[in-house]
Amino acid sequence: MNTNAFxxxxMANNFxxxxxxxxxxxxxxxQLKEWHIDYKVTVETWRTYALCVQNGEKMYHVALSKNFVDILQHETPYALDEALWKGLFNQGLELEDATGNYLDAALNFHQYEKQFSLKNVK
Known part of the structure; x- marks a missing residue:
């Protein structure tokens, strides 16, 4: 998947x-659906800001406070992505081959390759 940093x-500054x-x-x-069409993502933005990812019987859930999301949003354009992906990795989500520049922009892969069991990541 590709992304445009500009x-x-x-969006980070205006949304x-x-x-x-x-x-x-x-x-x-x-990005998940590029790997497997069966990924289902649900979002909650009421009391907490939560991302729930499901693929078959596997489920991953990351919840952040609104204040923390706001801080990340204004830190860097991809800081929130990084926090959410890191939460998913910590729960065992494994990534597949990635094309495009999105994951490179959202993550510093050489930092995560050592911490998490990522497979086939560029």
Whole structure:
């Protein structure tokens, strides 16, 4: 999946926290669906900001406070992506071959390759 850093930066600076969280969740869902169409992603933005990913019987859940999401949104354009992916990795999500620049922008792979069991990641 590809991403445009200029547009993401514009969104991070101009979107409300809820809208930005939903946009990031949508990008994560798009990347997951490139690997397997059966991934299902649900988002909650009420009391906590939560991302739930399901593939078959495997389920991953990452919840963040609104204040933390707001801080990440204004830290860097991809800081929220990184926090959500890291939460998924910590629960055992494994990545497949990645094409495009999204994951390179969202993550610093050489940092995560040592911490998590990632397979076939560029």
């Amino acid at each position: 547009f993401r930066s514009t 409300a926290t809820r809208r930005f969280f939903k946009r990031v969740a949508s990008d994560i869902e798009s």
